Amino acid sequence: MKSTILFIGGGYTTLFAYKQICNSSSLVKKIKKGELELIIICDRKHHYFHGFTGDVIGGAMPEQAVYTPLKTIVPFAQLIQGRVTVVSPYLNTLKYTTKTGLSKELKYDHLVIGAGTVDNEKTAKDFAHSTFSIKKPKGLYIFRKQLDSLLLTYKDQQTLPDRKEKEHIVLSGAGFTSIEIATNMHDYMAEKYGDLVHITIVNSGDQLLKEWQQQPRLIKYAEKMLDKKGIRVLHNCTITATTAEGVKLSDGSFLKTQLVVNATGQIPVVLQGLKHLCLNKENKIETTDYLNALGHNNIWCGGDIALVKKPFGKGKCPPNALWAIMQGERIGKNIRRRLAGKVSAKFHFPGLGQAAAFGKGQGALELFGLPVWGWPAYLIRFGFFFYFFPAKLRLIKLCWKSYTESKGWTSLTGSSKNKNFAPEYRTLIGQHLTKEQTILETA
Ligand SMILES: Cc1cc2nc3c(=O)[nH]c(=O)nc-3n(C[C@H](O)[C@H](O)[C@H](O)COP(=O)(O)OP(=O)(O)OC[C@H]3O[C@@H](n4cnc5c(N)ncnc54)[C@H](O)[C@@H]3O)c2cc1C
Structure with a gap:
């Protein structure tokens, strides 16, 4: 049987x-x-x-x-x-x-x-403009595309003589997901586009990272990172309405935005x-x-x-x-x-504990109740993730490809400037990864 x-x-x-x-x-x-x-x-x-x-x-x-x-x-x-x-x-x-x-x-x-679980969309469904739920299928992929296109628009507008005031990217929720996205997005924008936009977190509660209330040192570290990156957190505040130009908040203020990230938590x-x-x-x-x-x-x-x-x-x-x-x-x-x-x-x-990264080398980690932060936390977190990653060889290949591309050594997709790689190996990795991207785009 x-x-x-x-x-x-x-x-x-x-x-x-x-x-x-x-x-x-x-x-x-x-x-x-x-x-x-x-x-x-x-x-x-x-x-x-x-x-x-x-x-x-x-x-x-x-x-x-x-x-x-x-x-x-x-x-x-x-x-x-x-x-x-x-x-x-x-x-x-x-x-x-x-x-x-x-x-x-x-x-x-x-x-x-x-x-x-799925992202809790109860709070986001009436938004008039782009609201992203990263956990949705293709959520991250679409978010990154939208972010780039928005930043390019802002960059073009900067050169205009009647330059408009800076807009916001708004994240609702102040848990791990929201803070990790906000801080890492800041680093990406700062490196690639400069200071074009404000990042604002709207938090219905009065504290960050509810999950870490037993770890005041780590919350302090998260606050320091947010402060350093100029990310504003509005506590005791919710989004009450949206218009085509932005979002109205419960404290009566209005934020001009074209991008809202829903990070208010998940439901089963x-x-x-x-x-x-x-x-x-x-x-x-x-x-x-x-x-x-x-x-x-x-x-x-x-x-x-x-x-x-x-x-x-x-x-x-x-x-x-x-x-x-x-x-x-x-x-x-x-x-x-x-x-x-x-x-x-x-x-x-x-x-064991829980970990987060607020940028390269800016990790925060609770291990058996002990707080660790900075580079040690970042590296321990990466070690754990690598240990549990389901396809380690693939991850190594991906990181290697990304590293070589960032160094301008090779694209690994065929037309290489680096002669050290056997062409068949280069093409193989390239084809494999390009095919995956195509699958994701068309899925
Ligand atoms: C942006 C983000 C960052 C995170 N970062 C961390 C972190 O740093 N550390 C950490 O420990 N945790 C993190 N988490 C939480 C972690 O991802 C979850 O706790 C974990 O994924 C839960 O695993 P799971 O097996 O329950 O569900 P999932 O991994 O979510 O898998 C659920 C699966 O079920 C499928 N599915 C759903 N409904 C159906 C259906 N009706 N029929 C068929 N298939 C279905 C989904 O497509 C998916 O494949 C993060 C979560 C998010 C969203």
Whole structure:
């Protein structure tokens, strides 16, 4: 009898659960013999490594570092591009919609739910002009294009005799995402275009980085970085209305802007059929200590969509990549145990901390409760990200390509000034990466 393990999503939870299952040579043999099948249903073709978003915006990393084609990292799974809409936990089936709009159904023996979250757009949907949600498919790509075109317009306007006053780029929200984007965007603009625009963060609360309230030293460091870069933060303030020229704020002021970034947080993906498990105030799927959805011992859930009790200490696991990775690993190991006739083991992870980068060398990191900042934090953070990156060789190639291009040594796409590279190697990397860019542009 063939067993089927279905995975929803191509994020961290899925990848690390998949990896644990495929670490077992006996399960890989079963997959090859057709006795076990792994199916990943994801609404995108790529795995997104969101951690590098700020670095990409700042120009420290090439854009392709954020997305890796899923088919290159899950060789033993069948990939289906589609959006899961309904799960029927008592029939062990799910429904999904294909890219072409067809509705299909699949049966599973084990289901891994790693559908994560989406940007909370409630506050942004009425904006009259460009509002960006970086987490959306192609969000980062479109944002960078729009940013460049806007800055070029501002640059052209600078030469006009009746020069207008500087406009703003507005970010709503004052969490990690917002501050990383703001600070890195500042560095990118300063290096490439000069001082053409104000960056303003609108914060409905009265503090930055709510997640770091136990780390006053790191908040102080973030404030220092914002101050140094001339980024203004408006606390206790929200966007109340928008016009074609800009945004009105709750304090009565008006900011002229053509670009608003929505970084007000995320909400879990909704899967019909499992709503009875999401009656908590976060609207997430509640799990047991073994990472099963409550009452369903063949449905596993981890990452941002899951509400998991902290194994040590009080409260729930925070929604970040490290917890998603660790929960994914536990899910994979538990499925392996169950397939071998053993009982599941509890999720045991004490947590490590959280990191951010506000520009090159300007890292901030909490490691086992200890605050670290500056270059040491930046390098430790990069080391961690590299360790967990799903396609390390590809990342090295991408960084190398970006570095050589920045030095003007070679474009690596064929017409090279550098004779040290074998032409066939150059063309190979070039073709591979150019193809990926084309896929993203047309996806
Ligand atoms: C801009 C940004 C920067 C971040 N930086 C950091 C950082 O520096 N450090 C850190 O620890 N965390 C960071 N995070 C948070 C981190 O990315 C998340 O915690 C992590 O991605 C959660 O993993 P996950 O597996 O739950 O979901 P995700 O990685 O979000 O994966 C969800 C997957 O499910 C797919 N999906 C969604 N709905 C459906 C559906 N209905 N059907 C099929 N597929 C579906 C999605 O396309 C995606 O592939 C950042 C997040 C963002 C947005």
